[in-house]
Amino acid sequence: MRVVINGEAKDVPEGLNLRSLLEHLSLPHQRIAVEVDQQVIRKADWDQTLVSAGTRIEIVHFVGGG
Amino acid sequence: MTDKLTLAGKEFSSRLIIGTGKYRSFDEMKAAHKASGAEMVTVAVNRVPLDRKTESFLDHLDPAMQILPNTAGCYDADHAIRTARLAREALETDWIKLEVIGDQVTLLPDNEQTLEAAKVLVKEGFIVLPYFTDDLIMAKKLLDAGCPAVMPLAAPIGSGMGVQNPSNLRIMREQLPDATIIVDAGVGVPSDAAIAMELGADAILMNTAIAESNDPGQMATAMKLAVEAGRLAYLAGRMPKRLYASASSPIQGAIK
Numbered sequence: 001m002r003v004v005i006n007g008e009a010k011d012v013p014e015g016l017n018l019r020s021l022l023e024h025l026s027l028p029h030q031r032i033a034v035e036v037d038q039q040v041i042r043k044a045d046w047d048q049t050l051v052s053a054g055t056r057i058e059i060v061h062f063v064g065g066g
Numbered sequence: 067m068t069d070k071l072t073l074a075g076k077e078f079s080s081r082l083i084i085g086t087g088k089y090r091s092f093d094e095m096k097a098a099h100k101a102s103g104a105e106m107v108t109v110a111v112n113r114v115p116l117d118r119k120t121e122s123f124l125d126h127l128d129p130a131m132q133i134l135p136n137t138a139g140c141y142d143a144d145h146a147i148r149t150a151r152l153a154r155e156a157l158e159t160d161w162i163k164l165e166v167i168g169d170q171v172t173l174l175p176d177n178e179q180t181l182e183a184a185k186v187l188v189k190e191g192f193i194v195l196p197y198f199t200d201d202l203i204m205a206k207k208l209l210d211a212g213c214p215a216v217m218p219l220a221a222p223i224g225s226g227m228g229v230q231n232p233s234n235l236r237i238m239r240e241q242l243p244d245a246t247i248i249v250d251a252g253v254g255v256p257s258d259a260a261i262a263m264e265l266g267a268d269a270i271l272m273n274t275a276i277a278e279s280n281d282p283g284q285m286a287t288a289m290k291l292a293v294e295a296g297r298l299a300y301l302a303g304r305m306p307k308r309l310y311a312s313a314s315s316p317i318q319g320a321i322k
Contacts, residue, residue: 006113027114031124033156040151058113060152062123064095065110065138066085066223066251066273 004056018046022059032061069297071269073246074161074193074214076132078105081263082293083134083248084286085273086110092126094282099128102276102286106132108163110139111153134195136163141176143183150187162187163217163250163271164196173223177204181211188212197250200234202241209245216245217271220262221252224274228258232265239266256285256292263296264304 001014005025012024018034018041034041035058041049051057071078084104089095099107107127114120127133135153140146143166150162164183168176175198187194188211196208200218208216218238221227229235230252238247249262250271259270270293279285 006116008116010116025116026119027116028122031122031156032114033111033152035148035152038148040148040155042155058152060111060149060156061114061120062109062133062135062153062156063112064086064089064123065112065136066087066108066271 001051001053003051003053006057006059012051016051018049018051021051021057022046025059027059032059034059069301071246073195078132078269079103080105080290080293081269081297082259082290083108083269083271084276084289085271086123086127087273088277089282095277096126096128098276098282098286099131100286101283101290103290104131104286106134108134108136108271108273110136111149111156112139132161133157133159134161134163135159137165137183138167140166141168141179142166143179143186146179146183147186150183150192151190154192160191161193162195164194164213175199175219177201181207184208184211184213195248200231200238202234202238205238205242205245205247209242214246215248215268217248217250219251220249220258221254223251225252226254226258226275226278227252228254229261229265232261235262235265235267253289256288259289260292260296260299263293264299266300267296269293 071081080103082104083106084102085108137146137149146166166176166179167173177198180196180198184194184196194213195215196213197217198204205216220229246268248269249267253259253272253275276282276285
């Protein structure tokens with residue numbers, strides 16, 4: 001199944017929720033935030049948010065800035 | 067000094083807020099942060115790289131620091147609002163440095179989009195600190211929208227040119243005596259910071275001036291002292307400028 005994560009087209013297994021998607025991508029769960037089709041999904045809702053084909057996902061963390 | 071900066075109910079002893087970008091190493095950044103005495107640092111929200119492991123940047127910040135995420139890289143209100151919401155979710159903080167850029171070459175702020183985003187974010191409970199052009203009328207609109215402080219630029223981001231329009235800053239201070247004014251962007255050397263503080267700014271936010279110096283730790287110390295000196299001078303009140311001399315020693319009684 002193809003989704004767009006941080007602007008990149010990616011093939012991921014079917015049936016993932018946001019938490020398992022992060023695990024699939026080997027990303028940490030702390031101090032990051034996830035947006036699905038321009039809506040922030042709170043951590044508490046990661047388990048019940050299923051990833052479907054064509055979804056645009058943004059996963060952000062913090063970097064140095066001014 | 068008991069002269070504290072209060073922002074959204076939180077007290078700060080330091081009137082210097084510093085960035086975390088452009089440092090050559092984490093060690094240099096940490097040394098600069100320590101030397102600056104700053105109690106608040108800015109960070110940027112950015113896409114997680116998917117192709118490599120990254121260490122957590124936040125682990126390199128003193129946990130006692132107030133973290134102020136920014137909306138850098140946003141060119142319209144919608145992107146800035148989305149970025150602010152992501153920052154809040156990731157950091158569990160309502161604080162946001164709102165920055166909506168209008169143009170890639172000058173990085174000058176888009177005041178109209180900034181105001182639009184500020185109105186939405188204030189309604190959502192954010193503590194919105196907006197970066198904007200040094201304009202009194204825009205400052206009033208941002209304060210009316212519920213921003214607890216306004217952050218006019220001294221000069222373009224990363225330019226190091228210092229306060230380009232001291233009159234605007236003076237007018238803003240005089241017309242908005244109760245507002246918290248934080249000069250954000252454009253400071254290059256400590257004298258620039260001192261000038262902004264002498265003109266009545268309540269605090270200064272800077273990044274490049276420290277990070278790009280040859281010795282960020284030493285420059286951070288210099289900036290700390292300059293901000294303190296400028297603040298003391300503002301509180302003390304400067305002497306009037308005169309076109310002609312005014313003798314410091316008595317004229318009467320000098321030997322003839």
